[in-house]
Amino acid sequence: MWVKRVTIKDVARAAGVSYTTVSRALSGSSDIGEETRKRILQISQEMGYSPNTVARSLVAQETKTIGLIISNITSPFTSEVTWYIEEQAWLHGYSLILCNSCSSVEKEQAAVELLTSRQVDGIIIHPADDQSFDRLFPYISTTPTVFINEDMGDLPTSYVTIDNYKGAWMGTEYLYSLGHREIVYFGRRHGKRSRMMRAQGYSDACKHFGLTPRFIDYPYPISTSQQVCDLARQMFSKEQNFTAVFANTDLMALGVLQAADAFGIRVPEDISLLGFNNIVFSALPKINLTTIEQPKQAIAATAVAMLLERIKFPKTENKGRVLAPSLVIRDSCRRIDLPSQRTV
Amino acid sequence: MWVKRVTIKDVARAAGVSYTTVSRALSGSSDIGEETRKRILQISQEMGYSPNTVARSLVAQETKTIGLIISNITSPFTSEVTWYIEEQAWLHGYSLILCNSCSSVEKEQAAVELLTSRQVDGIIIHPADDQSFDRLFPYISTTPTVFINEDMGDLPTSYVTIDNYKGAWMGTEYLYSLGHREIVYFGRRHGKRSRMMRAQGYSDACKHFGLTPRFIDYPYPISTSQQVCDLARQMFSKEQNFTAVFANTDLMALGVLQAADAFGIRVPEDISLLGFNNIVFSALPKINLTTIEQPKQAIAATAVAMLLERIKFPKTENKGRVLAPSLVIRDSCRRIDLPSQRTV
DNA sequence: AAACTTTTCGCAAACGTTTTCGTACTATTT
DNA sequence: AAATAGTACGAAAACGTTTGCGAAAAGTTT
Structure with missing residues (x-):
């Protein structure tokens, strides 16, 4: 290392007591005389002593650390949730080890193994996949874990998520109430339960209002915003006769916005656009995306x-x-006259 | 804990060898017979053994952990840099402990103390303040540290940053080359050296081109986008006769965009806008911010x-x-005719 | 067959703490 | 003055590893 770190034994030697006594002085034990405590505190201050948390963790059998596994810290939704998690953890005296799973179940599993090996006291994980739990189960059975942003149903684990079904229903209902009768759902709908529930909520709402669900789906995972935009372009060139797009995600909606721009299609004048998550950038002027909010701080x-x-x-x-x-209403959805429908 | 974790001694007992031998089998030492190694590996697999990193860290005197202190993970620039840092750390077998300083020197110092106490092998820190180093010095003198996004000059520490002076100069030069003669600099210019250098680069470039530097400064720290927007509104209502705004930061530029929108001022038709950092959202359609790029992955x-x-x-x-x-050229800056200047 | 090497393994110390137990000393009670 | 209770501290074990050293067993050379 840089400089030899001062340990509890160094302090003890300097103070002329056993290191047990130093430990007691610092831990606020009552088994120590008042003036020796003060003297030891003084000396340990002067020597710049700071306890070795690693050693402490070893004997205490707890690390005061929690592991956080997310797919991508770059996502505004994720980074905001992470911000609040770090805040809460700090408040309770816990540190955060951050792992990006990159939406890969392999890396996710590696991260869990790493974290358990590091003896974290608990793990918060935003699963990469709908089979994450089964894969991870052998490793997390030994560590308290809570999943976020996925409904884990009857699986033997704790979780916190939002009602995605309801969110999607609300969004669809809102678009319907504005007069939209041809609403396209833009985004993946298979794999993770959260995706399925959103799609289902949309689908059921459509049927409830007498509309036909229309999905722009894709089987492969999508990562870059360029891919999203390309997909949106495909939608605009292939799909006919729709007046609104309900995007899976604000990020997806942003891709739609981009593609629309390229096609000269205006939002909301020509087409209405609804997002999901309410990331901060959706509030930007000229974006002004109407969207379904997830209560990130509460999560x-x-x-x-x-x-x-x-x-x-x-x-x-x-x-x-x-x-x-x-529902957060901004300016990306517009009331339309029922009789006339725009043809894209 | 949940379930008693299996230790190296448990494996040793099951295999009928000493735990030293187990350690050797797992560490790939040569001091062990081939068939015993296989047998031990097999058994440790079956028992689901995973080494206790805490204990290992204690004896090895290294934790394979690096601490990252940033002001706010929510900032797109920061989260992107964090993404790449985590990637690199993971690649090299290091884990990341994340701390948000919230731009507070007190919390920053607390974070450093925490990290050193946790025996992290190194610290990467985006300083909250220009006096961060002095405050932190006593604590980091014992731990390898590199500062990012600030030029630490002759201070005895490693750092990596960009040439903020040059970046600001380039931006000013670009605006000048488009015909702008009244350019307002929007953002703080005191405190951190990076801010000062940007302001200085702008200022010097202005003088070099025969322009008068115009600063919209503010003495207090600003956090929410609402505050930025309010400040930008003030600028639009007070300042006269300018054709371009050079914002400190893309986030600041976004605030300008928002305020401009409220005033009915169009970008770039009525006014040109230049940012700094090149966050992903600057590339959004309808935002399309021309900006100075920081090479985040390289940093x-x-x-x-x-x-x-x-x-x-x-x-x-x-x-x-x-x-x-x-310089990343998009659509927020426009060439203007020299003789006529728009009055805001 | 004796004298070496080499291989394979165990013992014990070490890492820096916390905590249990014991003990010397002081203070209080009988 | 003897017995008891309380206070202040130290010795040692424990947490789960890695590693230096030594020793037994096996193999090799003379």
């Missing part, structure tokens, strides 16, 4: 709270919290 | 590389790497 706070409770009381049974989404 | 990669080198060879002398910014 983070309840996830951390649930995790800490499980850490404290390992025998607590698993809980699933499903928070409510809400 | 992250060199920061990690420098840190790992210092960890490996503690005696390496401090290095400062200053990377080159570049």
Whole structure:
């Protein structure tokens, strides 16, 4: 290392006491005389002593660390949730080890193995896949874990998510209420349950209002915004006769916006656009995306709270919290006259 | 804990050997017979053994962990840099402990103390303040550290940053070349050196081209986008006779965009706007911000590389790497006719 | 067959703490 | 003055590893 770090034994030597006594002075034990405590505190200050958390963790059998596995910190939704999680963790004296899974189940599994090996007290994970749990189960059975942003149903784990079905229904209903009768759903609908539920909510709402669900789906995972834009272009060139697009995600909606721009299609004048997640950039002027909001701070706070409770009381049974989404109305959706429908 | 974790001693007992032998089998030592190694590996697999990194760290005197202190993971620029840092760290077998300083020197210092106490092998820090180094010095003198996004000059530390002066000069020059003669600089210019250098680059370029530097400064720190927008509104209502705004930051530029929108001022038709950082959202259609790019991946990669080198060879002398910014031209700046100038 | 090497393994120390237990000393009670 | 209780501290074990050293067993050379 740089400089030899000063240990508790160094302080003890300087103070002329055993290191047990130093430990007690610092931990605020009562088994110590008042004036020796002060003297030791003084000396340890002067020597710049700081306890070795690694050694402490080894004996205490807890690291005061939680692992966070997310797919991509770059996503505004994710980074905002991460912000709140770090805040909560810090408040409770926990540190955060950050792992990007890159939406790969292999890396996700590697991250979980790493974290358990590092003896983290708990793990918060935004699963990469609908089979994440099965893959991860052998590794997380030994560590308190809470999943976020996915409804884990009856799986033996805690989770916190929003009601994606309801969110999608609300969005569809809103578009219907504005007079839209041909609404295209833009985004993946298979794989993760959250995706399926959103698609289902849209689909069921459509049927409820007498509309035909129309999906622009794709089988492969999409990562770059360029890919999203290309897909949106395909939609504009192939699909006929729709007045609104309900995007899976604000990021997807942004891709639609981009493609629309390229086609000279105006939002909301020519077409209405609805997003999901309410990332901060959706509030930007000229973007002004109407969207379904996820309560990110609440997700983070309840996830951390649930995790800490499980850490404290390992025998607590698993809980699933499903928070409510809400509609944030901005300027990307427009009321249309029923008789005339624009043909793209 | 949940379930009692299986330790190396458990494996040893099951295999009927000493735990030393198990350790050797797993570490790939040559001091072990081939068939015993296989047998032990087999057994440890079956028992689901995973080494306790905490214990290993204690004896090895290294944690394979690096601490990252940033002001706010929510910022697109920061989260992108973080993404690349995590990638590089992972590649080299290091984990990342994430701390948000919230731009507070107090929390920054607390984070550094925490990280050193946790025996991280190194720290990467985006300083909150121009006095961060002095405050932090006593704590980081024992841990390899590299600062990012700030030129630390002659201070005894490694750092990697970009040439902010040059970036600002380039931006000003570009605006000048488009015919702009009244350019307002929007953003803080005191405190951190990076801010000062940007302001200075702008200022010097202005003088070089015979223009008068015009600053919209503010003494207090600004955090929310609402505050930025309010400030931009003030600018539009108070300042007269300017044709271009050079914003400190893309985020600041977004605020200008928002305020301009409210005033009915069009970008770039009525006014040109230039940003700094090139965050992903600047590339959005309808935003299309011309900006000065920071090479985020290069910043992250060199920061990690420098840190790992210092960890490996503690005696390496401090290095400062200053990377080159570049101009990314989009659609927020417009060539104007010299004789007529728009009055706001 | 004796004298070496080499291979394979175990013992024990070490990493820096916390905590249990024991003990010397002081203070209080009988 | 003897017995008891309380206070202040130290010794040692424990947490789960890695590693230097030594020793037994096996193989090789003379």
